[in-house]
Amino acid sequence: MFNKESQIGLRLFFLAIISIALMVTDHRTKMVNQLRTVISIPLTPLQYLVSSPIQFIDNLKNLMSTHDTLVKENFNLKAEQLLLKAQMQRYLAIESENNQLKALLKSASEVQGKVLVAEIMAVDTEPFVNQIVLDKGENENVFVGQPVLDATGVMGQVIQVMPSTSRVLLVTDPHSGVPVQNTRSGVRAIAIGDSFSGKIRLANVPQTADIRADDIFLTSGLGQRYPAGYPLGRVVSVVKDPGLQFSSILVEPAAQLDRSREVLLIWPAQKVEAKVDTKVK
Secondary structure, three states, X not given: OOOHHHHHHHHHHHHHHHHHHHHHHHHHHOHHHHHHHHHHHHHHHHHHHHHHHHHHHHHHHHHHHHHHHHHHHHHHHHHHHHHHHHHHHHXXXXXXXXXXXXXXXXXXXXXXXXXXXXXXXXXXXXXOOOEEEEOOOHHHOOOOOOEEEOOOOEEEEEEEEOOOOXXXXXXXXXXXXXXXXXXXXXXXXXXXXXXXXXXXXXXOOEOOOOOOOOOEEEEOOOOOOOOOOOEEEEEEEEEOOOOOOEOEEEEXXXXXXXXXXXXXXXXXXXXXXXXXXXXXX
């Protein structure tokens, strides 16, 4: 009788012989591969069943990672878009400013006499007061009563001069009065500011005067304040009440009073000549 250890050794011996026999047989006949294939067929669904949760977890991780990446990319794209919009607004502002300067320079070339470009520093916020402050003053020889234009028409005149700034009374201020003339009929009048409407009224014009809507009024040069021939505005309303002596006529200012940033300070030709004559004497 074999003892227990001898039995175990004998079994291992037989298993080793069987393994070697199977290896030799598989090498020659590929039988094991065929057997493996036959056995794997019923096990395939089980393999899919076991691997499905793992694949689901991997796919979920990839999906969450992709979502986080898309969220970050979307946030970055929105930030870049906002920055580009801000830059675009800046470029548009620069373009608008360049266009205004070009128009101002073109207007300056048509002015007779010395001109100086000034920038608006402040706008008076008091009700019914239409005044602005410019960045030019006594240091640039600015004087009280000096006409101020923009690229499209008359803005007003200087009423106060400081060393480096000056205050301008706009043509829409009630204290402003500009001698003007109708380009179509030749009728002359005095244009006075109207703070309530933001426009200009023609003072004391008889109802028989030949003035119509869309007539253009230019500075007449009378009064020796504003040089002749500069646009003041266009007639937008003519009301003739039989019960009144004078017509009610409103004029839309030609100057862009609420939009212009740069303006022209002008020295009329006769004033420049007077300064020259004084120095010669």
